[in-house]
Amino acid sequence: MVLSLSSSFLHSALPNASPAAAAAVTPTHRRLIITSSSSSHHSATAASPVKKKHWKVGEYPGLIESSIPQMSSDKSKRTPIKNIKKKVDKKNNAKAWANTVTEALSDAIEKKQWQRALQVFEMLKGQSFYQPKEGTYMKLLVLLGRSGQPGQACDLFDEMVEQGMEPTSELYTALIAACCRSNLISKAFTFLEQMKSLPNCQPDVYTFSILIKACIDAGAFNLVESLYDQMAERLITPNTVTQNIVLSGYGKAGKYEEMEKILSRMLDSTTCKPDVWTMNTIISLYGNEGKIEMMERWYEKFRNFGIEPETRTFNILIGAYGKKRMYDKMSSVMEYMRRLSFPWTTSTYNNVIEAFSDAGDVKHMECTFDQMRAEGMRADTKTFCCLIRGYANAGLFHKVISSVQLAGRLEIPENTSFFNAVIYACSKAQDLMEIERVFKRMKDKLCRPDSMTYSMMIDAYRKEGMSDKVYALEQEKQQMVPVKVPPETESPIEEDRIIAI
Known part of the structure; x- marks a missing residue:
């Protein structure tokens, strides 16, 4: 059985107006529908020709089997070139270890497995072919x-300097970002x-933007100035990114007057014009x-300014409505995305799943x-x-x-938010032994752990x-070093936009 997707969750036409305006006139009696249908691929499989194995030219006799019978002839046969395969295998075996280690490192980094990445990096440094790279x-x-x-980031940076690598402003900026996080x-x-103090490592606008963001998040607005x-x-x-960071900080702190002043300044500026990230910042705040x-209202204003929405913009609207x-x-927004050929992303689905999760609507969440x-x-x-929270x-x-087990099979990174979700479920089930084990x-x-971790556990034990x-x-919580947990949703201000890697 193969799920076939409908054009959207809702089978109705959306007016040509913007999604926010169109959604306002959508009939309230419509329901969210997710359909599935079965399809068979037997006929397609039967019709496709059988694949024949082709040897590399010069490696084996270059005969290609065909569904059409051919006349056998001595002229069509060639004597294979000797030892070609042996030489190729020898060459591949010589590079096998290098490819395995470097690919394993890339895989660990991609899957955000920092412990495994450091272990593989130690193995890589012990190889004769290793050369430090920025x-x-x-x-x-x-x-x-x-x-x-x-702490691990600082140790790695010190090790890099000890190996004789010259630090750059980009590497220092990445280290500062690790501390700020x-x-x-x-x-x-x-x-x-x-x-x-280093002539070749002078801070730039990206360095200052990261520090400004950290001060904004900590509420240290005097340091921002x-x-x-x-x-x-x-x-x-x-630049516009810097101003968007400050704009977001003022909005989250409830300083709407300061936020509007920054926005007015951007509208009058010739170098820091608002962009789609500015739009995303404002509409996500509200x-x-x-x-x-x-x-x-602000969505319509930005559209009138000539700023076109992107997939992230629609995901913010979907999350807010959900x-x-x-x-x-x-x-309506999801259908509008389909009509304009905007792809549904992981964040799009996450926002819908989260909406049903909060409501405990398991049927639609699973669909x-x-x-x-x-x-x-x-x-x-x-x-x-x-x-996990929905169940x-x-x-x-x-x-x-079963969801935790599936996450393990899919190698989903287990961060603070993941463990908090499991502790939340254990607290709902009043299973204190399992809370201890997860902790x-x-x-x-x-x-x-963060403040939410301790709060959930304290409430469970107090009951x-x-x-x-x-x-x-409570004593352990007081000694806790505040940690900024990475946002679970798409943030309107991405660190990828600050650090150029």
């Missing part, structure tokens, strides 16, 4: 930063001062707060997940976080276990009257 260190530093391992702002500023002054001294002009009317359980409007896999979309950590909300704890596994994986456990967790 690109390898850059990828590892970014991976360690995103995995919440600033774990809220180690003072350490990041220490590296900034080191950059200033200091960084702006340092940029002015060095004749570094803030969407996350559930202010749907303001979100739609959180408010406005399934009609959510479906969406099946349709996602049928379309070839790769599930990520957020997908399984939503599935927990519906009281289907046996399916929580231990979380620490064994060197995945640091059972286990005051000693509550006290121990």
